[in-house]
Amino acid sequence: MQISDLPYPDPGVPDARSGPRFLVWLGRGQLGGQLQSLGWGMVHFGGVAGLPYAVGLGVEAVVEHDGARLLRVGALLLLLGVAISLGDNMLHRTAVTNWITAAARVQQLLARKTAELGSALTRRVAAGEVVAVSTGDVEKIGWFVEAVSRFLAAAFSVVLVCVGLLFYAPAIGVVVAIGIPVVALAVLPLLPRATQRADVQREKAGRATELASDTVAGLRVLRGIGGEELFLGRYREASQEVRAAAVRSARMWAVISAIQVVLPGALLITVVWYGSALVLDGRLTVGQLVAAFSAVATMLYPLRHFEEIAMAYSFSRPSAKRAARVLSLTRAAAGEAGGRGAAVAAPAPGGDLCDPRTGLLAPAGRFTAVVCGDPDLAGRLADRLGGHPMDPDGGASALLGGVELDALALDTARGLVLVQDKDPVLLSGTLRELLGVPASGAVEAGAALAAAQCADVLDALLQSAPDGVSDPMDARITERGRSLSGGQRQRLALARSLVTDPEVLVLDEPTSAVDSHTEARIADGIAALRAGRTTVVLASSPLLLDRADQVVLIHEGAVAAVGTHRELLRDDRRYRAVVTRETEEEQRLSRLGHVLTEIEESA
Known part of the structure; x- marks a missing residue:
């Protein structure tokens, strides 16, 4: 997979059982790219590893005044230089390709999961966490996936240097073969603490992102009730906690980096001191000492990749965990019946809608509240x-x-039943684009706007439109409709739902942000426009309930009563308590009044 081939035709089915399993799945999914990166890395680091021996051979040729040998060494150095240069360029190319393709795969998986779950996603995962996963976490996951091949190539060069010195200069090679693994593994005891601090930083950053997302989303309301400064103060506190956690994490990584500098320096001093003594004793040639010194100095470069892979895993592990958590969500949560298995045939038109959990039955073609x-x-x-x-x-x-x-297949289910939740989202674009959704064609945009009582919304859009725009359908809506009031946004969303004309329309509190006069007209508009179509409205407004063909009361998770609004208002105190917001005292007085009335009538 090359960058030019993105996006993936099919990103695949991820192993989302855990963060590490998800990282392994990503790596296996681009095994070809990983092998290319590993191959070019071995060319690059192999050239780096060969430099010390070439330098040592060159020094020996100079000491022995062997011109022909020196020419051969020069040719070898030229070959190693080409390998280092070519390997480095191609390694960078393949590594960046692996990074971008891994990140793109994760983004496609997240986009597919978001489309599958819709608004239900943010009921299971905080909006801030979704934002964190789809932005910063994607880059960290891609970083680890591409760093693996470079680390393996660097580890190969370290092993090559150690083994080569054992054969080339056994006397000093033993010191190097023992010292380099010690230098490479010395930071391992510190990694769990560094990882823990990095996890704390990620957790606090995620909470801060979530708080910022929620604050921005509710900024208009916060300003209206004077709570803007309160939430800004909370975000400042959260931001300072993130800063403090980042400083603590950086200190630990600074210690690890310092160890990676101090220990190789100590090993270098040891090699020079011990090697010089061996040269004076005649047990080591000058060329072998130079080769050992160059090997240790050269190994500082590949050893950095040991620190990088540790950092990459430390930073990507919580990111992969969050991504796996989002990707593991299904339309049927764990333990539920059904689930998205093999799709079955769509039901015949005109069927009743039933919820077996509560016992709710919405008859076909009727308006049920x-x-x-x-x-x-x-x-x-x-x-x-x-x-x-x-x-x-x-x-x-x-x-x-x-x-x-x-x-049912996902597109089939969504074509049959449309659900508009309490907080529908309006995307930026023209009103014509907003209403240009897949629809049956039986309901025109004008009829839907009229039923949703959007006349004032059309006037507001025209007033804010640039000169030359005379048709409100061509007026642009800002992102999320922020230039409109809450009631105006709600009515536009209702019009969008009405124009689709689905077989079953489910509305959750569609008029909670409008005044009573507008609400009464909207109730009449819904009843008229959806006549003969199954409509379910979850609401507690008497104006909506009075227009319904039947009203169902759900109490303690089950159907408690069914009837018209006026029948239930007269006969069911639980229904009356929800709809009229009566307190317990008012209910007691009402029951007492009924009893007294019955006594007077019987007398």
Whole structure:
């Protein structure tokens, strides 16, 4: 795989059981590139390892006044120089290719997982963590994957130097063969502590990123309630914690780097001192001493890769762990029934929507409203109704016409059921592009905008549009619709959902940010536009509930009552408590009033 061939036609199925397994899977997935990098690394480091012997042979030729031998040594040095230069260039090329292709594979996997889970992803993983994985973590993972081949090539050169000296100059080669492994392995006892400090730094940085993401997302609300400074203060504290953790981590790596300088220096002094004594005793030639000295000095370069691979693994391990955690998520959480296995045939049109977990039944072609006292339960129910069961405690997805949605192919399930959650996202672009979503074609954009009561939104978009734009459909919407109010964004998102005209439409609190007059008109618009189509609205607003064909009360995770809004309001105190927000005292007084009324009527 070359950079020009990206993106991958299929990034594959990752081994997301753990961070290390994910790193191994990535390395195996680009084995060809790793072998190329290793081959060129061996050429490069092999040339580096051969330099000390060539220098030693050259010195011996000069001492012995052997011109022919000196010419051969010169040719050998030229050959080694070419190997070092060519190997270095090609090693850099293949290493960067491995880095970028590994990072691209991870990004494609994350994008595919995000598309598969949709908005349910941020219910399982914090938005800040997703941002951290898809940005900085991707680079760290790619760094480790490409550093492995360079480390193996460097290790090969170290072994080559040690073994070569044992044969070329046994008297001094023993010292070098013992000293270099000691230098290379001396930092191992410090690596666990350095890794631990790096993990702490990553954790604090992830929390700071999450806090920043949440603060920016809610900045408008924070300014409205005067909480901007409070959250900015929290971010400053989190930022200082990250800085302090980074300093502590850097200190440990500075100690490791210092050891990598001090110990080779000590080994170099030992070789010179001991070798000089051997030369004076006649047990070692000057050329052999120069070769041993050059070998130790040259080994400082490949030994740096030992420190780099330790740093790369230390930094990439928590990154790979986070990436594996995101990639291990499925539409059916662990322990749930169903799951994305072999896809089954789509159900026949006109089937009822049923949630076996709560017992909810939404008849085909009718407007069903669902009342839940627990907002979190409503969100999980909406996920299941869309075939995205993300409950941590298990449970099957919904059934449409008797077929489990989670057993359908992903595009089929999403074509049948559309779920709009509480916080829909508007992407930047024109209004025409926003409404240009896959749709049946039965609902025009104008009808959807009218049903969602977007007249004032169209006026606001035209006012902010540049000169020459006369059609509101050509007016641009800023990223996430930040130039619009919360109610305006919510109504545009509702219009986008209505224009798709799916067989089943599930709306989670679609009018929570609008005033009561607008909400009443939206309720009429939804009921009229979706007539004959299955519509499920999770809400507690009486204006929406009164327009529904039937209302279902979910209490303690199960269906507790079914009827019209007025019937349930009159007969079910639990429903009345949720819809009217009655306190326990008000409920007690209301029941007492009913009892007194019945007594008076019977008297």
